[in-house]
Amino acid sequence: MITRSATIEEIDELYLRWNDHINASALFRRALREEMEVRGVDPDELRELLERAREQGYTLDEIVKNTNRFDDLQSLVEEQQSQPTTEDATED
Structure with missing residues (x-):
């Protein structure tokens, strides 16, 4: 698997730091799946x-x-x- 970087806003970083149990990669993949669904x-x-x-x-x-x-x-x-x-x- 290739690791890519993504730009996030400071509020995103702050929230992720508060909640370091959240898997940001999973959120990214979920968002991509939603985009795939929109496009059929x-x-x-x-x-x-x-x-x-x-x-x-x-x-x-x-x-x-x-x-x-x-x-x-x-x-x-x-x-x-x-x-x-x-x-x-x-x-x-």
């Missing part, structure tokens, strides 16, 4: 597509470079799946 993206489907793309040999950087939304990732995975493998090509 199922996190489980997104996770599955990402895993399939990684299994096909794509790095996260390549996925980011070649896609910018859920439908693009789905197309990328399906395109790669529909291409014949080297073994299939030599059988023809």
Whole structure:
């Protein structure tokens, strides 16, 4: 997992310091899930597509470079799946 930094306001920092038991990473992930829901993206489907793309040999950087939304990732995975493998090509 990659750690990213986020800018928070002083009031956020103060509140988190008062309540150091709060997992700020979990709050961030929850907010992202809410954004996904608003945009009609199922996190489980997104996770599955990402895993399939990684299994096909794509790095996260390549996925980011070649896609910018859920439908693009789905197309990328399906395109790669529909291409014949080297073994299939030599059988023809």
